[in-house]
Amino acid sequence: MTPEKKRWFVMGGVAFAIAAGLSTLLYYQHEGIERRRAEVSVLKQQIEQDKELLQKTPDLVKKVIIQRETDAIVKEMLSDEKDVTNLARTLNRFSEESGFTLSSVKDGTRTTRKSKEDFERVSYTLAFEADAFQLLSFLHKIEGHKRFMSVVAFKLQAANRNEYTQDAPPRHRVTLDLETYVYAPTGNAKEVKIDHYDKKKELLISEISKRGAELRFPAYDYRGQRARRDPWIDPRVPVDGGPTMPIEDQIALVDGLAEKAVEVQKVWEEAQAAENLIQTMKLRADLETKLALLEEEIRRVDSAGFLVFVPAMRRFDKNVVEVVAGVRTAMAKGEGGQGPSTALLRETHEAMQRHIDIQEYELALAAFATVESRLGLADQDPLKEPLVQGIRELKHLADTVLAFEKIELRIGGVAIYEGKDPVVLINGQAYGEGDMLDEELIVHNIRPDQIEFAFRELILARPLEIRPSG
Amino acid sequence: MILINLLPDELRQKKRTPVKLLLAVAGTVAVNGTLAAYWAWTAFGVSAEVRSELSLLQEQKAGLEPQVAYHRDLEKESALFDAREEKLKSISANRVSWTRKVDELIDVINVGGDGEKYLVWLDDLNVDQKESSRNKSFGSLKASGHSGSPSFAHVANFLDDLERSPFCEDFNKPSNPEGSQTAKDEGLMPAEVWNFPLQVTLKAPDERRRGPDGKLLPPPDKKAAPAPTKKKPTGGKS
Numbered sequence: 001m002t003p004e005k006k007r008w009f010v011m012g013g014v015a016f017a018i019a020a021g022l023s024t025l026l027y028y029q030h031e032g033i034e035r036r037r038a039e040v041s042v043l044k045q046q047i048e049q050d051k052e053l054l055q056k057t058p059d060l061v062k063k064v065i066i067q068r069e070t071d072a073i074v075k076e077m078l079s080d081e082k083d084v085t086n087l088a089r090t091l092n093r094f095s096e097e098s099g100f101t102l103s104s105v106k107d108g109t110r111t112t113r114k115s116k117e118d119f120e121r122v123s124y125t126l127a128f129e130a131d132a133f134q135l136l137s138f139l140h141k142i143e144g145h146k147r148f149m150s151v152v153a154f155k156l157q158a159a160n161r162n163e164y165t166q167d168a169p170p171r172h173r174v175t176l177d178l179e180t181y182v183y184a185p186t187g188n189a190k191e192v193k194i195d196h197y198d199k200k201k202e203l204l205i206s207e208i209s210k211r212g213a214e215l216r217f218p219a220y221d222y223r224g225q226r227a228r229r230d231p232w233i234d235p236r237v238p239v240d241g242g243p244t245m246p247i248e249d250q251i252a253l254v255d256g257l258a259e260k261a262v263e264v265q266k267v268w269e270e271a272q273a274a275e276n277l278i279q280t281m282k283l284r285a286d287l288e289t290k291l292a293l294l295e296e297e298i299r300r301v302d303s304a305g306f307l308v309f310v311p312a313m314r315r316f317d318k319n320v321v322e323v324v325a326g327v328r329t330a331m332a333k334g335e336g337g338q339g340p341s342t343a344l345l346r347e348t349h350e351a352m353q354r355h356i357d358i359q360e361y362e363l364a365l366a367a368f369a370t371v372e373s374r375l376g377l378a379d380q381d382p383l384k385e386p387l388v389q390g391i392r393e394l395k396h397l398a399d400t401v402l403a404f405e406k407i408e409l410r411i412g413g414v415a416i417y418e419g420k421d422p423v424v425l426i427n428g429q430a431y432g433e434g435d436m437l438d439e440e441l442i443v444h445n446i447r448p449d450q451i452e453f454a455f456r457e458l459i460l461a462r463p464l465e466i467r468p469s470g
Numbered sequence: 471m472i473l474i475n476l477l478p479d480e481l482r483q484k485k486r487t488p489v490k491l492l493l494a495v496a497g498t499v500a501v502n503g504t505l506a507a508y509w510a511w512t513a514f515g516v517s518a519e520v521r522s523e524l525s526l527l528q529e530q531k532a533g534l535e536p537q538v539a540y541h542r543d544l545e546k547e548s549a550l551f552d553a554r555e556e557k558l559k560s561i562s563a564n565r566v567s568w569t570r571k572v573d574e575l576i577d578v579i580n581v582g583g584d585g586e587k588y589l590v591w592l593d594d595l596n597v598d599q600k601e602s603s604r605n606k607s608f609g610s611l612k613a614s615g616h617s618g619s620p621s622f623a624h625v626a627n628f629l630d631d632l633e634r635s636p637f638c639e640d641f642n643k644p645s646n647p648e649g650s651q652t653a654k655d656e657g658l659m660p661a662e663v664w665n666f667p668l669q670v671t672l673k674a675p676d677e678r679r680r681g682p683d684g685k686l687l688p689p690p691d692k693k694a695a696p697a698p699t700k701k702k703p704t705g706g707k708s
Contacts, residue, residue, distance in 0.1 A: 008491065015498035022505035029512045036520040043527040050534045053541055060544045067551035074558055119557055132576065139569040150565045156595040181561060192543045215555070217562055218684040220570040231579040231592050236618055236658040248580065 061194055065201055068191075069208045073215055077148050078183035084122055087180065090145070091126065098137040100130040100171070120182040123152075129171035131159075131311070132230040140222040142178060148217070153177040158232035169314045172232050227252035230311060237308045250312040253301065258315065260294050261323040268327045285343045287331075292347030294324055295370065296354065299363040332374070339377025345387040352394040361398040368395045400456045407441065409462055414446055422446040563675040564608075566599060566640060570684075571611070574637035581631055588628045589618035589660065592668070599672065609672040611641065617649070620662040625649055632668075639686050640678040641670035 088105055095102045106125035130138065135156065142149045154176040163170065194200065201208070229235055229247045245253070267290060271283035298321060307313045331344075340348075348371050355364035368391060371378075375391070378384040412425030421432045424446045431443045437453075445452035450461045475482060572595075582588035592613045599609035617625045626647045633643060649666030672678070679687045 012494070012498070015495075015502060018502045019498070019505055022502060022509055026505065026509050026512065029509060029517060033512065033517050033520050036517070036524050040520065040524050040527055043524070043531055047527060047530055047534060050531070050538050054534065054537050057537070057541050057544070060541060060548060064544050064548050064551070067548060067555075071551055071554065074554060078558075119561065132572070136569055136572055136576075139572065143567055143569050148561070150561075151568045151597075153598045153600070154568065154595075155597070158591075158593050190543070190547065192540065192547055215558065217565065218567075218680045220567045220573070220684060222569050222573055228576055228580040231576055231590065232595070234591055234616075235589060236655075236660065236663075239657055239659050239661075 061200065062204060062207075064192070065194065065197065065204055066208050066211050069201065069204075070211050070215055073212045075183055076146060077216065078119065078181050080183060083147055084180070084182055087122075087124070091124070091142075094138055094141040094145075095128060097141065098130065098134045100128055100134050100138075102126055102128045104128075120184060121179055122182060123177065123179050126174075126176045126178065128174055128176075129159075130174060131170055131172060132156075132232050133225045135172070135174055136222060137224075140220070143217075144219050144222075147180065149178055149180045151176060151178050156232065158234075161234045169318075170230070170233050170311055225251070225255070227255050229309070233311055235309065245306050245308075247309045247312070250307050250309045253306060254312045254316045254320065257294065257297060257301070258319040258323075260290070260297075261320045264290050264294055264327055265323055268330065284341065287327075288341065288343035288347045291324065291327065292344075292351045292367075294320075295328075296351045296363070296367065298324060299355075299366045300360070303360070303363055303366075328370070339374045339379075339381070339384070340371050342384055342387065344371065345378060345384055345391065349387055349390050349394065352391065352398070356394060356398060361401050364394060364398040365402070368398070396456075397458065400458050401460065404453070404455050404458075404460045409437075411451060411462060411464055414448060414451070414464060416446070416448060424451050426451075563679070564599065564601070566609070566672065566678070568597060571637060571640065574635060575632075578628070578632050578635045578637055581635075582624075582628060587631075588624040590624075590628050591616050591618070606674075607671060608674055611668075611670050611672075613668040615666045615668045617664040617666060618660040618662075619664065620660075622647070622649060622651075622664055625664055625666045629668075638670070640673055642673055644668065644670045 091105065092102060104125075104127040128138075139151060142151060154174060157173040159170040159172050227248055229251055235247050264287065267283055267287045271280055271287055274280040274283055301307065301316065307316055332340075348367055351367045352364040355361070355367060371391070375388050378388050408427070410427050412428065414422065414424050416422040423430050423432055424443065425431075426437065426443075431437065433443055433446055435443045437443065440456055442454040443451065444454040444459055448464075450463045452459050452461045579590050579592075582590055592615050594614055596612045597609070601608050615625075615628075617628065629644050629647050632638060638644070645667070647666065649664045652663050652665055654661045655663070677689050679689075681687050
């Protein structure tokens, strides 16, 4: 090969190498461009996604603000460690407020918490004796407590009929399982800083309260016994009692009287706490009126034997009679040796008069008995003396009528002739007007339908029995 | 053998670049020149443009990143709250207000009056919220009841009223009336008594959800459906 040819070959080789090099550069250049284009495409996509995501940020901020604020409600609703320690005390207080005492509280057992769970379950088993409405009141306090408590099971065994005919009130045996949850957050809820948090929170206040209401457990409005009977008490009544008032009416009657007794107690407490003499006198006068009316109703209920349903009777004794007696005793202690007040004497007089007007003579005497022992003191007061006199007269009237009613008078018949004195046949003997049956009883007036007698300075009548003719 | 050209210069044949070679060199130069030009175009044109776009986008992305990180942090915080609320919901979904249920039961029993419609009382009450996914049961309420009447129809009256009352909003229909008569007790009024079992099972938690006002919410899948009209307890015939 000639040198020239060699040169040409070398030159050709160099040219080829340059071409190859340029091609390689172009290849990598192209690859680089493609890669960058792919990166651009990915970035564009990511930026698009980010922008889409960021469009949701304002809503997310709102959501987090609402959640942060409602998390306070979650924390408020679920017990913390301190609450669990206090739970036994809370339950004891609830039972006392409901009117019974717990007989056993089995210690709260804790379930092992699953990892990453913020709640730990604590269970309790309670045993106690209560009537249905005490149980309901207790359940209401548990379920309406600001901390979450849930009754998961309970058993009630009704009191035996024989048990509540004794002095003790009917109490059912109850065992109750309840659960509560302790809130112990496990997650590191790092609080993200939100600009102008308070301002944003204010704007969301209605949504926060709405969400809070959704999270809270719906509360049930328990309105008490409302004259309903306890369904775990046998409502049957003894046959020998004759026709009786319906149980619901008996409960309603006692409810009404118990309300009045509460009012009397309240007025008495107000009278004691009154700041000046005028207020005290006004309240005492109001108290005497209310007390006298209530005592009148108590006497009427007692004498008529309206109450045969044992729980109603027990409630009547405890919530009405005992309350009234307590107030009356306290008032008597505060009389300071001056005897009953003018207001009391006036109310007693009026109550006796009302009883006599409707021929409740025994109740009039019962009303008199409430002040009888203290009338001696009142007698010495010239202002009270006329009232005392009036009360004694009414007592005499009631006594006389009752004594007259006890006298056995079989009126056989009446003979009235024109121009002649009328004659009446009493206990088989004939008597004319002015004749004495005994030292105190005189035939005063003989009429075709009734005979009037003069008895202990009073004129009293006995109607003639109308016998069917033929 | 060495060949020597002894001719004078003017007579010697003139040296010329061969056409083929010239064409080859020109072709090579053209190809390489084109390649170089194309490279230059891609390097300083397209690639630079793409680089610049990429850099712009990277800057844009970097600008968005703190905002995205803020969003993600908010999402994490929100997810924790969501988990708590979800757990709270599952806890409360199973909760039954037994104050409401026992109060409503007492209401129904008292509707019977003093025996005109029925005179019912109970011996016991057993309430259990034990769930069994196998039997699809969510708990039950059981009691032993008595009806003070010679007529068994009074038991049916009571169960009818119970079924129509708000008490049964959370329970399935009570079992059919059954019972047995006890020996007559002449000392008490009423003397004749029927014993009967009362048993109702709880509905699924979804069917007994209540709103903040305490009213029953429609089941989740039937939200669009109109709310059922509530029946009031009506009088039965003895």
